[in-house]
Structures are given as C-alpha cells and as structure tokens.
Amino acid sequence: MTDEAATAFAPGHVTGFFSVHRAGTPAKTGSRGAGLTLADGVTVRVERAEERSVALNGHEGAAPAVEYVLDALDASVSVVAETALPVGAGFGVSGGMALGAALATNHVLGRARSENALVRLAHEGEVEAGTGLGDVVAQARGGVPIRVEPGAPPHGSLDGVPATARVEYVSLGELSTADVLAGATDDLSAAGLRALESLRERPTLRRFVRRSRRFARETDLLTPAVASMVDDVVEAGGEASMAMLGHTAFALGHGLTDAGYDATATRIHHAGATLLDGE
Amino acid sequence: MTDEAATAFAPGHVTGFFSVHRAGTPAKTGSRGAGLTLADGVTVRVERAEERSVALNGHEGAAPAVEYVLDALDASVSVVAETALPVGAGFGVSGGMALGAALATNHVLGRARSENALVRLAHEGEVEAGTGLGDVVAQARGGVPIRVEPGAPPHGSLDGVPATARVEYVSLGELSTADVLAGATDDLSAAGLRALESLRERPTLRRFVRRSRRFARETDLLTPAVASMVDDVVEAGGEASMAMLGHTAFALGHGLTDAGYDATATRIHHAGATLLDGE
Numbered sequence: 068m069t070d071e072a073a074t075a076f077a078p079g080h081v082t083g084f085f086s087v088h089r090a091g092t093p094a095k096t097g098s099r100g101a102g103l104t105l106a107d108g109v110t111v112r113v114e115r116a117e118e119r120s121v122a123l124n125g126h127e128g129a130a131p132a133v134e135y136v137l138d139a140l141d142a143s144v145s146v147v148a149e150t151a152l153p154v155g156a157g158f159g160v161s162g163g164m165a166l167g168a169a170l171a172t173n174h175v176l177g178r179a180r181s182e183n184a185l186v187r188l189a190h191e192g193e194v195e196a197g198t199g200l201g202d203v204v205a206q207a208r209g210g211v212p213i214r215v216e217p218g219a220p221p222h223g224s225l226d227g228v229p230a231t232a233r234v235e236y237v238s239l240g241e242l243s244t245a246d247v248l249a250g251a252t253d254d255l256s257a258a259g260l261r262a263l264e265s266l267r268e269r270p271t272l273r274r275f276v277r278r279s280r281r282f283a284r285e286t287d288l289l290t291p292a293v294a295s296m297v298d299d300v301v302e303a304g305g306e307a308s309m310a311m312l313g314h315t316a317f318a319l320g321h322g323l324t325d326a327g328y329d330a331t332a333t334r335i336h337h338a339g340a341t342l343l344d345g346e
Numbered sequence: 347m348t349d350e351a352a353t354a355f356a357p358g359h360v361t362g363f364f365s366v367h368r369a370g371t372p373a374k375t376g377s378r379g380a381g382l383t384l385a386d387g388v389t390v391r392v393e394r395a396e397e398r399s400v401a402l403n404g405h406e407g408a409a410p411a412v413e414y415v416l417d418a419l420d421a422s423v424s425v426v427a428e429t430a431l432p433v434g435a436g437f438g439v440s441g442g443m444a445l446g447a448a449l450a451t452n453h454v455l456g457r458a459r460s461e462n463a464l465v466r467l468a469h470e471g472e473v474e475a476g477t478g479l480g481d482v483v484a485q486a487r488g489g490v491p492i493r494v495e496p497g498a499p500p501h502g503s504l505d506g507v508p509a510t511a512r513v514e515y516v517s518l519g520e521l522s523t524a525d526v527l528a529g530a531t532d533d534l535s536a537a538g539l540r541a542l543e544s545l546r547e548r549p550t551l552r553r554f555v556r557r558s559r560r561f562a563r564e565t566d567l568l569t570p571a572v573a574s575m576v577d578d579v580v581e582a583g584g585e586a587s588m589a590m591l592g593h594t595a596f597a598l599g600h601g602l603t604d605a606g607y608d609a610t611a612t613r614i615h616h617a618g619a620t621l622l623d624g625e
Contacts, residue, residue, distance in 0.1 A: 170508050181492065181549040182506035209617060213460065221503065227461035229449050231621045270460040338488060338617035342510045 072114040075170040077163035077340035079105035079152050079333070080205045080212075081236070082311040083279025086259030087252040088217035093194040094187055097217030098201035100259055101266055101275055103234055103317070104209050107333040109150040109160055110343075111167025113175050116145040123148045123164065132165035132199075135192030140180075142172045155241035157313025162202030165189035166340045174342055182207070183220035190219035197248060209339040211275065213266060230272040231337070235323040235330035239292055239314035247288070247312050258285040272306075276319060279308035290314055299326040351393040354449035356442035356619035358384035358431050358612070359484045359491075360515070361590040362558025365538030366531040367496035372473040373466055376496030377480035379538055380545055380554055382513055382596070383488050386612040388429040388439055389622075390446025392454050395424040402427045402443065411444035411478075414471030419459075421451045434520035436592025441481030444468035445619045453621055461486070462499035469498035476527060488618040490554065492545060509551040510616070514602040514609035518571055518593035526567070526591050537564040551585075555598060558587035569593055578605040 085100030119137060121130045122145075133146055146168050152158040169185040172178070180188075186207040193199040204223050205212040211228035262278040280297060283289035289297070293309045296316040300307035305322030309315065316323065323330035364379030398416060400409045401424075412425055425447050431437040448464040451457070459467075465486040472478040483502050484491040490507035541557040559576060562568035568576070572588045575595040579586035584601025588594065595602065602609035 173508060179548045179550050180508070181546070182489070182508045185508060210461070210620065220505070224500065226499070229452060229459070229461045229464060229621060231623050267460065269458045271458050334623070337620045341489065341616045342508060344510050344613070 070175060072112060073171040073174040074110060074112045074343045075167040075340060076108055076110050076343055077166045077206045078108040078209060078336035079163065080159035080202045081105065081157060081315070081317050082201060083275055083308055084259050084262040084282035085201060085311055086256035086263065087200060087248065090218065093191040094219045095217070095222045096194050096200065097190065097204070097214070097219070097223055099214045099217050099263055100201055101211070101213045101228070101263065102205055103211055104205060104336045105158070105234060105333045106336045107152050108336065109148055109152070109163030109167055111164060111171055112147045113144050113168060113171035115175060116143060119143055119145070121146045123154065124150065130161070130164055131196035132161055132189065132192035133168045135195055136165050136169045136188050137172065139188050140169070140172050140176065140178050142176055144172055144175060153238040153313070153315065155313065156238040157242065157310030157315045159199065159202035159206055161198040162189065162193050163206055163340070165192045166203050166206055170340060170342055187219035200248065207339045209336050211272065211335060213263070213270065226267070226270070228270045228272055228275055231335050232272055233320050233332060233334055234317060235321065235332050236310070236315055236317040237296060237323055237328050237330050242312045242314050255286045258282050272319060276306040276308050283309045288312070296323070296326070296328060302326070349454060351391060352450040352453040353389060353391045353622045354446040354619060355387055355389050355622055356446045356485045357387040357488060357615035357617070358442065359438035359481045360384065360436060360594070360596050361480060362554055362587055363538050363541040363561035364480060364590055365535035365542065366479060366527065369497065372470040373498045374496070374501045375473050375479065376469065376483070376493070376498070376502055378493045378496050378542055379480055380490070380492045380507070380542065381484055382490055383484060383615045384437070384513060384612045385615045386431050387615065388427055388431070388442030388446055390443060390450055391426045392423050392447060392450035394454060395422060398422055398424070400425045402433065403429065409440070409443055410475035411440055411468065411471035412447045414474055415444050415448045415467050416451065418467050419448070419451050419455065419457050421455055423451055423454060432517040432592070432594065434592065435517040436521065436589030436594045438478065438481035438485055440477040441468065441472050442485055442619070444471045445482050445485055449619060449621050466498035479527065486618045488615050490551065490614060492542070492549065505546070505549070507549045507551055507554055510614050511551055512599050512611060512613055513596060514600065514611050515589070515594055515596040516575060516602055516607050516609045521591045521593050534565045537561050551598060555585040555587050562588045567591065575602070575605070575607060581605070
C-alpha cells in the first residue's frame with residue numbers, strides 16, 4: 068500500500084467564533100467554537116525525496132506545523148501544496164497543509180497510522196507552531212463543525228450544524244493568528260463560550276452567522292473595513308461575519324454580491340480531509 | 347430555514363467484522379468493528395404531508411427505524427427513499443433510510459437538532475427495530491470507519507483507516523440481520539474484538555479485508571456461495587470478504603471482475619450522510 072507519491076485534499080475552514088483552551092499537552096490544547104468548512108481548500112502532494120522540502124503555491128518557505136508532522140512520521144519527502152484560498156486570511160491554509168501532509172505522507176511511506184492519529188499530529192503541529200487551535204479537527208470532519216470540546220482525538224469532541232449552503236467571501240489580507248492568540252484571551256473566550264452555548268441550543272446556519280457577528284463585535288476583533296462589508300450585507304438582507312482570524316468577510320448565499328461586492332463563491336464542503344484517488 | 351421538501355444522501359456501508367454490545371439504552375447499545383462506506387447509497391426525499399408514508403424504490407412498506415425517527419421529530423411527512431443497492435444484503439439500506447430521513451425531516455420541519463442528535467435518533471431507531479447496530483454511526487462519518495466504542499454520540503467513538511479505493515460487490519440476496527443478532531453472539535463478538543485489535547495495530551485497507559475474511563470464517567457466517575466467490579478472488583491475487591450481514595461478497599479494486607465475476611463497481615465514499623443542495 069505504498070506509492071512513490073500521493074495527494075490529499077483538506078477543505079478550507081472559516082471560524083466564526085471561538086474560545087481558547089490551554090492544557091498540559093498540545094493534543095489537549097485547542098479551541099471550542101464553530102465554523103464552516105469550504106470546498107475551496109488545500110491540495111497537498113507528497114513525494115519521496117532525498118531532501119525534505121515544503122512549498123505553497125510554488126514558493127518554498129517555513130511551514131512549522133508541516134515540519135512537526137514530517138518529523139513525527141520520520142519523513143524524507145517533498146511537500147507541494149496548492150490553494151486558491153487567500154493565505155493568512157482566516158481560511159485554515161496552514162492547518163490544511165499540515166493535515167494533507169499527514170495523510171499523504173502516511174500513505175506514501177506506508178506508516179499505517181489511523182486517521183485519528185494523523186489528525187492528532189497535524190493538530191499538535193499547529194498548536195506548537197501557534198498557527199491555529201481548531202482548524203485541523205474541523206477540516207478533518209467537514210460540514211459545519213461545532214467544536215464542543217477542545218483538542219485532538221481522543222480528547223476533543225465535535226458536533227455539527229446539519230446544513231449545506233453556498234458561501235461567499237471577500238478577503239482584504241492577512242491578520243496574524245499568532246499575535247492574537249499570544250495576547251490576553253479571557254474576555255474573548257468568555258464571548259466565544261456564550262456564542263457556543265447559544266448555537267448548541269439551536270444549531271442552525273443562520274444562528275451560527277449571527278452569533279459569529281456578535282462575537283466579532285464583542286471582542287473588538289472586527290476591523291473597520293470588514294465591519295463595513297458585514298454591515299452592507301446585513302442591510303441588504305443577508306447574513307455575514309468575519310473570518311477568525313483574517314481581514315475577511317464571509318456571507319451565506321449571495322450575501323456579498325447582493326450587497327455589491329465582487330466576492331468569491333464556494334460551498335460548504337461535505338467531507339473531511341481525504342486522500343485523493345489516482346496517482 | 348424551512349422548506350416544503352428536502353433531500354438527504356447517506357452512503358452505503360458494508361461491515362467486515364463486528365462485536366455486539368448491549369447496554370441499558372439504545373443509544374449506548376451498538377457494535378464495535380469496521381467497514382467501508384460506499385458512494386452507492388440511499389437518497390431520501392422528505393416532504394410535508396397530511397398523512398405519514400414511507401416508500402423505498404417505489405414500494406410503501408414497514409420501516410420501523412424510520413418510524414422511530416419520525417415519531418421523535420413529531421413529523422407528518424412523506425419519505426421517499428431510492429437506492430441502487432441490494433436491499434437486505436448487508437449494505438446498510440435501513441440505516442441509511444433512517445439517517446437520511448432524520449436529516450431531511452429536521453430541515454423541512456425546522457426542528458433545529460444538531461447532527462449528533464439526528465445520528466443518535468437514527469441509531470436508536472435501528473437498535474429498537476433490531477435492523478442494525480453500527481451502520482448509522484458509520485454512515486454518518488464516511489470513509490472507512492472503525493467503530494472503536496459502541497453506540498451513538500456522545501457514547502460511541504470512531505476512528506478510520508485513511509484510504510480510498512474502488513470497491514466491487516456481488517450480491518446473491520438477503521440474510522436477516524435480526525435473526526443473527528437475536529442468536530448467541532458471544533463467540534462472534536470475541537472474534538470481532540480480535541479483528542478490531544489487529545486492525546487498530548495496523549489500520550490499512552488490506553488488513554481490514556484480511557481480518558474481515560478471517561472473522562467470516564471463524565464465526566461460520568460465511569455462506570458456501572459467498573465463500574466460493576471470496577476464494578476465487580483470493581486465488582486471483584485480490585482481497586475480498588463477505589458483507590455482514592448479507593449474501594454478498596465485496597472486494598478491493600477489480601478483485602471480483604479479475605476473478606471472472608460480473609460485479610458492481612463503486613468507491614469508498616469520503617463524506618458522511620448530508621443534506622443535498624437544491625430543491
């Protein structure tokens with residue numbers, strides 16, 4: 068069951084609200100909250116190689132979460148990731164790279180780890196790198212994940228909003244996840260837990276977006292430029308909020324185009340990250 | 347978020363080996379084991395109606411697990427299920443109907459249940475009806491589910507074999523799940539737990555099918571006609587076993603066609619059961 072190369076796909080993931088939970092190990096550390104996984108995602112091709120290399124959209128560069136995964140799998144491989152998603156803008160590209168690299172490397176090198184074990188590795192890599200707390204477990208699940216308990220398997224637990232929808236987004240650029248997560252997060256987490264409780268009482272797509280919007284405002288994470296887009300969508304009768312964490316507005320249906328924006332359209336993705344057929 | 351009608355899809359599910367675990371409640375009762383979810387599945391359309399009705403492939407009939415779900419959701423709806431899978435032959439059609447009905451009814455009637463809550467209802471319906479113990483939680487997950495702990499959320503827990511593959515099957519007809527589950531299952535369960543332990547040590551597709559084959563033989567569930575097909579596939583260099591529970595042989599890749607059989611081809615399905623877009 069080993070090949071020279073394998074390709075995996077991880078959906079994008081936009082978090083709407085979250086709370087931060089630090090624990091004694093990276094596997095138990097994570098976030099609670101909710102988000103949308105997206106059909107626009109990250110494709111990761113892994114090939115046996117004499118020297119390790121990692122590239123995203125044609126550029127080699129530091130990808131500490133991927134390095135963590137490759138170290139754990141004792142892998143000498145080249146990792147080539149491609150995505151149409153904006154990078155650093157709240158779409159879980161780093162988590163998708165780590166997860167895709169874990170799945171494809173496991174296959175190429177015949178490491179015979181289980182899916183939960185690979186998800187745990189990618190999650191640990193993100194936590195250690197400070198690049199994310201909840202994207203990986205969400206991207207491993209697909210749909211509209213509710214992160215009920217923080218952390219990787221077997222610690223974390225997930226539920227979901229049973230829904231499918233067109234999703235639009237407009238991204239104005241990067242916002243550093245590491246900077247926000249390194250700051251004081253107590254008030255942010257309290258707001259995130261209120262939103263989570265409310266969503267679990269009535270897990271619908273509309274409530275998810277509305278509670279996300281309230282969270283973005285309460286925590287002062289909503290930047291003026293994104294706030295203006297979100298306001299325009301709501302005024303036009305739509306539902307929108309801000310991707311956590313990026314200068315990005317997302318909306319259900321045609322919310323952003325109805326409000327006059329030149330938005331990118333995608334959909335909620337039904338599946339979690341997987342190996343792709345072929346090769 | 348309510349409509350007049352909604353459609354859901356649940357993948358088929360072939361169990362390779364299992365152990366039976368009875369507990370005080372239907373949600374805690376279930377099976378451990380492993381199987382393949384299949385792109386050939388069950389499509390369930392639910393529409394508001396004055397009188398409740400349930401049909402499969404154009405025929406109205408008893409579907410006790412679906413009735414359980416509709417009772418729990420207080421639903422007056424018509425449920426129209428369609429599948430290309432053989433019915434009663436070990437593909438999880440009853441579980442797929444219950445799960446699809448839960449997802450679609452929840453949407454049509456605006457019941458605002460979470461995905462885990464809907465999975466639990468469908469699982470409880472199957473357990474109460476005696477028509478299945480593990481299909482629903484597997485069909486809700488997709489991929490190659492390993493049922494690590496029995497029961498519905500939040501009791502059960504799942505892992506998976508990270509793999510994708512073409513799957514073939516030949517079905518010779520029905521075999522009553524209820525009859526087997528009503529009999530003595532201690533020896534069967536011991537064999538199932540041995541297979542589970544072995545697969546968790548090395549979760550690959552090949553080991554899954556080999557352990558399934560050993561399970562089918564050890565438990566005397568392997569019928570002579572299916573045994574003969576399985577032997578032919580193995581002799582031709584392939585991997586095959588018997589669907590639990592149906593007069594059905596399944597094989598990886600082109601195993602059955604390579605052995606000269608006129609098999610149906612499908613694939614491992616990446617996603618769990620979902621609402622479909624449109625209407």
